[in-house]
Amino acid sequence: MAGATVSLDANEPQTEPVAGMAATAGGCPFTGAVARGPIEPIPVREGFDFTDPDLIADRIPLEELATLRQTAPIFWNPQTREESSFDDGGFWMVSRHEDVKAISSAREGWSSEENTAVVKFDGATVGPDERAIQREMILNMDAPRHTKVRGIIGRGSFTPRAIGRIADALDARARQIVAEAVARGTGDLVLDVSSELPLQAIADLVGFPQEDRKRIFDWSNQMVSYDDPEFDVEPAVAAAEILGYGMELGEARKADPGNDIASKLVTADIDGELLTSEEFAYFCLILAVAGNETTRNAISHGMQAFFENPDQWELFKAERPQTTADEIVRWASPIVIFQRTATTDHELHGTTIRAGQRVGMSYSSANFDETVFDEPHRFDITRDPNPHVGFGGGGAHYCIGANLARMEINLMFNAIADLAPDIAPLGEPRRLRSAWINGIKGLPVRYA
Numbered sequence: 144m145a146g147a148t149v150s151l152d153a154n155e156p157q158t159e160p161v162a163g164m165a166a167t168a169g170g171c172p173f174t175g176a177v178a179r180g181p182i183e184p185i186p187v188r189e190g191f192d193f194t195d196p197d198l199i200a201d202r203i204p205l206e207e208l209a210t211l212r213q214t215a216p217i218f219w220n221p222q223t224r225e226e227s228s229f230d231d232g233g234f235w236m237v238s239r240h241e242d243v244k245a246i247s248s249a250r251e252g253w254s255s256e257e258n259t260a261v262v263k264f265d266g267a268t269v270g271p272d273e274r275a276i277q278r279e280m281i282l283n284m285d286a287p288r289h290t291k292v293r294g295i296i297g298r299g300s301f302t303p304r305a306i307g308r309i310a311d312a313l314d315a316r317a318r319q320i321v322a323e324a325v326a327r328g329t330g331d332l333v334l335d336v337s338s339e340l341p342l343q344a345i346a347d348l349v350g351f352p353q354e355d356r357k358r359i360f361d362w363s364n365q366m367v368s369y370d371d372p373e374f375d376v377e378p379a380v381a382a383a384e385i386l387g388y389g390m391e392l393g394e395a396r397k398a399d400p401g402n403d404i405a406s407k408l409v410t411a412d413i414d415g416e417l418l419t420s421e422e423f424a425y426f427c428l429i430l431a432v433a434g435n436e437t438t439r440n441a442i443s444h445g446m447q448a449f450f451e452n453p454d455q456w457e458l459f460k461a462e463r464p465q466t467t468a469d470e471i472v473r474w475a476s477p478i479v480i481f482q483r484t485a486t487t488d489h490e491l492h493g494t495t496i497r498a499g500q501r502v503g504m505s506y507s508s509a510n511f512d513e514t515v516f517d518e519p520h521r522f523d524i525t526r527d528p529n530p531h532v533g534f535g536g537g538g539a540h541y542c543i544g545a546n547l548a549r550m551e552i553n554l555m556f557n558a559i560a561d562l563a564p565d566i567a568p569l570g571e572p573r574r575l576r577s578a579w580i581n582g583i584k585g586l587p588v589r590y591a
């Protein structure tokens with residue numbers, strides 16, 4: 144059914160291009176303008192591409208997404224093969240919170256494996272073979288393979304106890320990171336602060352040597368920045384390098400196990416379950432991507448949100464609400480969209496999604512759904528409850544690192560509040576050009 148369209152607003156057909164259209168009343172939380180109060184939905188023309196990297200480089204199209212939620216909760220988003228590496232003409236996009244949750248948590252009828260979770264690859268360099276390799280990552284597996292790998296990873300690495308064990312060390316690291324930044328006076332928050340803790344956390348948790356952080360940082364940038372001309376990258380080369388690194392580490396720990404998570408994963412447990420060195424290498428690959436970029440961007444967006452909402456920064460410094468990290472993740476929605484592929488036909492809001500078609504779940508949209516969140520365009524660090532889908536909409540693939548990410552965000556902002564309470568922006572954030580990551584490449588600041 145590629146190429147099919149849905150009627151957006153029967154009363155107001157829209158044919159004018161809107162890409163690049165300025166944000167309207169209320170401002171956009173991602174462009175530096177103060178965003179308070181409701182935003183005005185703006186019309187969406189047929190053929191609008193929500194995965195256009197030029198659009199996301201400029202802003203998250205929250206106004207258009209508000210329109211979709213109201214008038215076209217299932218919307219045909221066209222893509223060419225050159226743009227996306229998929230040759231099915233595009234995908235159905237769902238924008239309502241309830242639909243994102245329902246598809247994410249469905250036990251059957253949807254696949255992460257068939258076309259992976261990523262809605263757009265670089266069509267020039269990625270074809271079906273390259274996409275097939277992605278299926279070796281847990282994010283892109285279906286049961287029963289997914290159940291097995293998730294069980295093994297889950298048993299050792301991300302339990303509250305495993306995370307609790309590294310909490311003190313990470314707190315000390317967060318403080319050290321901020322203290323060094325403060326000593327420099329001014330700098331780039333992304334490089335100095337946001338990117339460091341996620342790398343150190345993964346190294347601590349899994350047992351990567353800390354001195355390899357810089358290599359992992361570079362690889363993870365290269366893996367996800369293929370749409371941004373500032374990065375002259377070859378994602379496949381970076382992936383191969385991480386895999387080689389992971390294989391070596393896996394073999395080394397197998398031969399000489401230590402007391403770290405890497406050793407636990409590659410040596411058999413009581414039921415004889417273990418990851419092969421190859422599976423372990425793919426685990427390293429997904430961590431480098433899923434655990435790094437996301438948390439880094441959440442911290443950078445969180446800081447920017449505090450700059451735009453100084454009352455919330457004062458509140459944070461005074462009270463340190465436990466609800467802060469989740470509001471930052473909702474607000475940032477570091478992953479803009481992931482997809483599933485239908486394995487059977489589905490009916491949704493009067494539209495038939497055919498088996499084999501892809502459906503994009505817009506986390507950015509669901510996290511600003513006014514039927515779920517009071518005043519969604521207000522950054523409110525005391526928001527409770529906060530049923531955001533920033534870590535996914537639940538179900539088998541729900542982010543395994545969610546608690547670790549929350550802890551990192553908390554530790555980082557506590558350290559900033561204690562050591563750099565008067566931190567201030569020196570310029571606008573520089574946004575990443577990407578189809579599916581809400582990324583900040585740079586944020587100039589004065590630390591003290």
Ligand code: HEM
Nearest residue numbers: 281282433434437438441477533534535540542543544548
């Ligand atoms: C703010 C930070 C983070 C955000 C916004 C985030 C977001 C997400 C999302 C949306 C998914 C769901 C995928 C789906 O349903 O298809 C996911 C899965 C995953 N995340 Fe995170 N994540 C974050 C931090 C982390 C961290 C710190 C780690 C590990 C160190 C991590 C590891 C993973 C893994 C391994 C998966 C795949 C799980 C599976 O397929 O079973 N994430 N994440």
